[in-house]
Amino acid sequence: MKEPNDVILRTVSKVAVVIILTFAINLFISGHHQPGGGFIGGLAFVAAIVLLFLVYGIEKVRKNIPVDFKKVAGTGVLIAVFTGVGGMINGKPFLYQVFGHVNLPFFGETEMATAVLFDVGVALAVIGTSMTIIMSIGDDR
Amino acid sequence: MFSFHLAISLPLFYAILVPFLYKKFNQRIHTGWFILFVPLLVFGYLLSYIPSIAAGKTISLTLPWIPSYNINLTAYIDGLSLTFGLIITGIGFLVILYSIYYMSKKKEALHNFYIYMLLFMGAMLGLVFADNIFVLYVFWEITSISSFLLIAYWFEREQSRSGAQKSLLITIFGGLSMLAGFILLSLITGTYSIREMISNLGLIQAHPYFIPAMILILLGAFTKSAQFPFSIWLPDAMEAPTPISAYLHSATMVKAGIYLVARLTVIFGGVATWFWLVAGVGLITLLYGSFNAIRQTDLKALLAYSTISQLGLIMSLLGLGSAALHFGVANKEEVYALAIFAAIFHLVNHSTFKGCLFMVVGIIDHEIGTRDIRRLGGLMHFMPVSFLLALTGSFAMAGLPPFNGFLSKEMFFSTVWQAAQLPFFHMQTWGNILVAVAWLASTFTFVYCMIILFKTFTGKQKGPKLKKKAHEAPFGMLLSPLILAGLVILIFFFPNALSQYLLQPAWEAVLPTLAESASLQIEISPWHGVNPALLLTIGVVLGGTLLYKTLPKWRRIYRFYPQVLTLNNIYAAGLEKMEKYSLSITKRYMTAFVRDYLVYIFGFTILVVGGAALFLNGLSFDFSGDSAINLYELAFLIAMIICALIVLFAESRLTSIVAVGTLGFFVVFFFALFRAPDLALTQLVVETVTTVLFLLCIYHLPKFKKEISSVGFKAVNAVISVGIGLVVTMVALSANSNRLYESISHFYENANELAGANNIVNAILVDFRGFDTMLEILVLSMAGLGVYALIKLRLAGRNENEGTK
Numbered sequence: 001m002k003e004p005n006d007v008i009l010r011t012v013s014k015v016a017v018v019i020i021l022t023f024a025i026n027l028f029i030s031g032h033h034q035p036g037g038g039f040i041g042g043l044a045f046v047a048a049i050v051l052l053f054l055v056y057g058i059e060k061v062r063k064n065i066p067v068d069f070k071k072v073a074g075t076g077v078l079i080a081v082f083t084g085v086g087g088m089i090n091g092k093p094f095l096y097q098v099f100g101h102v103n104l105p106f107f108g109e110t111e112m113a114t115a116v117l118f119d120v121g122v123a124l125a126v127i128g129t130s131m132t133i134i135m136s137i138g139d140d141r
Numbered sequence: 142m143f144s145f146h147l148a149i150s151l152p153l154f155y156a157i158l159v160p161f162l163y164k165k166f167n168q169r170i171h172t173g174w175f176i177l178f179v180p181l182l183v184f185g186y187l188l189s190y191i192p193s194i195a196a197g198k199t200i201s202l203t204l205p206w207i208p209s210y211n212i213n214l215t216a217y218i219d220g221l222s223l224t225f226g227l228i229i230t231g232i233g234f235l236v237i238l239y240s241i242y243y244m245s246k247k248k249e250a251l252h253n254f255y256i257y258m259l260l261f262m263g264a265m266l267g268l269v270f271a272d273n274i275f276v277l278y279v280f281w282e283i284t285s286i287s288s289f290l291l292i293a294y295w296f297e298r299e300q301s302r303s304g305a306q307k308s309l310l311i312t313i314f315g316g317l318s319m320l321a322g323f324i325l326l327s328l329i330t331g332t333y334s335i336r337e338m339i340s341n342l343g344l345i346q347a348h349p350y351f352i353p354a355m356i357l358i359l360l361g362a363f364t365k366s367a368q369f370p371f372s373i374w375l376p377d378a379m380e381a382p383t384p385i386s387a388y389l390h391s392a393t394m395v396k397a398g399i400y401l402v403a404r405l406t407v408i409f410g411g412v413a414t415w416f417w418l419v420a421g422v423g424l425i426t427l428l429y430g431s432f433n434a435i436r437q438t439d440l441k442a443l444l445a446y447s448t449i450s451q452l453g454l455i456m457s458l459l460g461l462g463s464a465a466l467h468f469g470v471a472n473k474e475e476v477y478a479l480a481i482f483a484a485i486f487h488l489v490n491h492s493t494f495k496g497c498l499f500m501v502v503g504i505i506d507h508e509i510g511t512r513d514i515r516r517l518g519g520l521m522h523f524m525p526v527s528f529l530l531a532l533t534g535s536f537a538m539a540g541l542p543p544f545n546g547f548l549s550k551e552m553f554f555s556t557v558w559q560a561a562q563l564p565f566f567h568m569q570t571w572g573n574i575l576v577a578v579a580w581l582a583s584t585f586t587f588v589y590c591m592i593i594l595f596k597t598f599t600g601k602q603k604g605p606k607l608k609k610k611a612h613e614a615p616f617g618m619l620l621s622p623l624i625l626a627g628l629v630i631l632i633f634f635f636p637n638a639l640s641q642y643l644l645q646p647a648w649e650a651v652l653p654t655l656a657e658s659a660s661l662q663i664e665i666s667p668w669h670g671v672n673p674a675l676l677l678t679i680g681v682v683l684g685g686t687l688l689y690k691t692l693p694k695w696r697r698i699y700r701f702y703p704q705v706l707t708l709n710n711i712y713a714a715g716l717e718k719m720e721k722y723s724l725s726i727t728k729r730y731m732t733a734f735v736r737d738y739l740v741y742i743f744g745f746t747i748l749v750v751g752g753a754a755l756f757l758n759g760l761s762f763d764f765s766g767d768s769a770i771n772l773y774e775l776a777f778l779i780a781m782i783i784c785a786l787i788v789l790f791a792e793s794r795l796t797s798i799v800a801v802g803t804l805g806f807f808v809v810f811f812f813a814l815f816r817a818p819d820l821a822l823t824q825l826v827v828e829t830v831t832t833v834l835f836l837l838c839i840y841h842l843p844k845f846k847k848e849i850s851s852v853g854f855k856a857v858n859a860v861i862s863v864g865i866g867l868v869v870t871m872v873a874l875s876a877n878s879n880r881l882y883e884s885i886s887h888f889y890e891n892a893n894e895l896a897g898a899n900n901i902v903n904a905i906l907v908d909f910r911g912f913d914t915m916l917e918i919l920v921l922s923m924a925g926l927g928v929y930a931l932i933k934l935r936l937a938g939r940n941e942n943e944g945t946k
Contacts, residue, residue: 027822033899035818037906043826050833070929073922080915115907118914122907125918129925130830136932138837 006055013055020048028123038119042126050134058138069135073128080121083114145216146204148186149226149270153263155179156256163252172251173241180237180262184230187223194223195642197649201272201336207912211333217272220646224485225269225393225400227643228492232392233262235621239500240384242618243507254294254382261287265393269400273333274323281319281361284394285312291389292381304377307712311364311374319361319401325354326408339407339653346412355409358401359418366398366452369426373708376445383503386441391448391499392492399452399488402459403651406481410463420460420560424578426453431585435592435692436699440502440512444495447538447589450582451491458484458553461560465655476559478655482648482663483552489639490537490545490632497625498534498593501527504614504622505597514596521598524613526623528598533626539590539685540583540678545632547678548665554579554674580677580684587685588692636665740861747864750872760871763878773814781807794845802832819902 028041052061155176162175193200199219206214237258244251264283271277286309293305327333329348330341338345345351362368367375378390389395402419409415430450437443462480504527505520506512521528533544540550557579561572613619632639640663648663649656669675688695704710730741754760784804791797805828812821888909906914 031900031903035822035900035902037819037900037903039906040819040822040826043823043830047826047829047833050830054833054836070926073925077915077919077922080918084911084915115904115911118907118911119903122914122918125922129918129921132925133928134830134834134837136929137834 009055013051017048017051020044024048031119038122039126042123045127046130049131053138069128069131073125073132076121076124076128080118083118086114145202146214148183149266150263151183152179152259156259159256160252167246167251171241171246172255173237176255177237180230180233184227184234187226187230190218190223191642194220194646212273212275214276215272216270217336219650220643221403221650222269224643224647226266229262229265229393232388232492232496235624236384236388239618239621242615243384243503257287257290261389268397272335274335275333278320278323281397282316284397285309285316288389288394291385292378294382301380304380308374308378311371315361315364318357322354322357325350345408352414355415358405362398362401363422366395366456367449368422368453368456369429370708372426372449373712375449376442379441379445383499383506387496387499391495395452396488399455406459406463406651407653411466416460416463420457423453423457423460427457428578428582431582434589435585438514440514443589443593444499444502448495450586454553455484455488458556461556464563465652478652480556481651482644483549483556485644485647486552487549490549493625493628494534494537494546497530497622500622501531501534504618508612508614517597518600526613526619530622530626531594531598533629535590535594537629539587542667543630543633545629548633548636548667551674551678554677558673580680583681584684584688587681588689591689640665740857743861743865747868751868754871760875761878762874777807777810794839798835802828
């Protein structure tokens, strides 16, 4: 892929990527009660990185984000599976999710749910897989 | 309650740690040392169940897995499963100890070896303790797969790969038919639990599916336990490292079929079909295996055939013993039930003496560098301990005192003798043949046992031909076979201790109905006075010695049998033909043209979905509940139609990609209009990412040009595209108008109480349908890896081609 030499695009993306990433994380966290969740959050995260690809080229991004996304996908699936096993340890069926309210310092009354852990797995799997696909296709020359 | 499950799944969980241990310590410490304690711990834990099992209790522990489908991890502990569990962990411990000396820490990929081994051990434990038939099935297939991986352990060898493939094809074929049999059984009884099936005996035996289910399940058992004619995979499985052959392919995995038959005897036993199938196939296998063992020149192949024959012996005993459940037995149940006892007894004995023999052969292979009988001889002077071990093992197998094989062999003879007197099952005509087959097969067994011992250890030494100088193995390697050989002798002198604590409960577990009505008691003793069994043993020794002495004279008869008709050849020819025909069929429709594939997929959907909707009167439209269409929606609709038309008539690829993307974004608007923000967000992001993907690819695509094609080609395109559009629309409309099932929306209304989430879409994804999501991300990851592999492999291949040019 050719590297575009576009000053406006580069300048805008530098800011936009941060916003998209923040938005992605927000989407993920708010997923429990508002629209969002692991799948969407993960994909939005990917969208940010894809923007970087388009602007800076794959090689440069790969150098700056030295992550093996295949492993990210695998980790995600493992996390999801293990949160399922977690229920079994307490004698509950596989993938049984629990939640409770915990009074944390600083955050105050906060809801903690194992479903969020599961969602982390989903998000990682989505990010890992999409990035693997995009990088392999984009890299093919 | 939970600890038992944890104990038997310990090997599976521990396997996860193995790669890290290997990476960190293998330079200094053999990885096997870290594995060694796993089977030992489980063995010790299982031992703690002996007192309560020996007191006649059975224990059932349930851990819910998928309770909504009634699939639970129920561990059922009785004599039978405990006996197997102890064999699996006990022999497993010895084999791992042996493998530490056998497998070189420098040359071998030890982490793979031990992961497969632990995987197998965990699966095998799960198999014998599972009460749920589907859980049992899953573990059954995992044992097949780990066996496949272990046979192909030295995958750079051609024979290893083909042997692994053969074993996988045959055992998975059997496993699948067994699954079908299990499904039939669950259809009959409406339960997945073996315990509950046993309590519904009358229902099963009167059902028309009884015989089909029996045959299907027996196929599974016969393929796994290498019964004739499925036995051909076992000799090829000897390509695996010797510790594996000793463990999987003689002591444990091949006994899974035996376990299954024993476990289900109470359900199927007592009818003539079962009796003759199990006993008949067992006896044929016994004869076939022992006869073919004699001609082998490779010691491991010889042991493989001997395993086949011994498995046949155990199988036939189980078949003969099932006569005890026949209602016409009339007060003689105990006599026939003895066959079942003999089967379990011989199974334990076989694990000890065959494990010992395999390890000795491994030692010979390891220290001498060959296991070809023609190149061995006179090893007794160099390897006295190995000689003694081989002597113990082979004499036990031949059925001579003072080794444990003698006791169970005697029992085998006496039960065959008893069975020949059966007043039913057409035994009047077949009885004498039965005894003759038993005698003949045992004579052959005697002959090959002598071959193992004397051709290898006595006679002239053929030193110069050997690669390495002969010497005794290190002590660590001898330790495991020494323990086994010690057991072989101990069991002979104290059989009743073993019987009281393990065999007796196992016997009662196989025949639970009989154990209630009649008392199953047995006192094992080596001397019964002069009876048919003893006479048969003497006959075997005499006949065997004669045949062994005259072996060179009659060896020629093996050449008379045409090579073309051997089972191996039939298998190979069948495989080759199947590959050829399926390739030619596949080539007809796999045109490597995406448009054709789309025609198949969409055409099939139109025919099946559309056809079903039409013929089954599935279409019904009811618009009364729908809200009115407003102006926005109409506008979006028109815009979408325009986008779709632009795709069709676009002059450049970029235009059409942008148009497709726009179409997607309009769908987002629709979702937003219909108040589905989650869907809208998802669609938005997916659409963005796919459009970008398209743009990434566009660089690599060939030049865009108008397709000039025939009218027929275009007509098919038109019919398919209009058809699929119609079908999908109609399905969507009538799905909205029908209500086949009760609404489940109350789940979602109460999402906050049930899952603590206000966002019901998310609650569905991560909680209510969490299992779906888990499998989805699994599939997604596999697809991602698939894309990666396809592209990277293609690249690698292309570079190679360029390099060779």
